[in-house]
Amino acid sequence: MTERVKQNSAKEEFYFRILELVSKIPKGKVTTYKNLAIAGGKPRSSRLVGWILNKSPLGLPCHRVVNRNGELTGKFAFGDSQMMKKLLESEGIEFDSKERVNLTKHLWIF
């Protein structure tokens, strides 16, 4: 056997790293795609974070991941956008009049 030891590719590492980070978001806090992308080592891959969440296993608190404006861009994946908002509210997260999370108070920084 040659030495073709195939380690995890960079994208797989990125994938699992994001999953772990999201699962570590404390209750009552939210984070952004950009933040996750940076923490994962790819500051320009915020779109990939969204893709990962879409393909990620259920049970992940992906409702705590919002875009830079605090908007629930992934609400459609929950089937009911109001449900996602209620989930966050039940965790103590506040919204402004535009359905946006108060990032000043609840943004989670790694």
Next chain:
DNA sequence: TTTATGACTTTGC
């Protein structure tokens, strides 16, 4: 391989 698409972000007007 090339093209189109997306749970995004940044920049310019």
Next chain:
DNA sequence: AGCAAAGCCATAA
């Protein structure tokens, strides 16, 4: 402040 266009990176066809 809000909208449009460009930039980025990986996947699907």
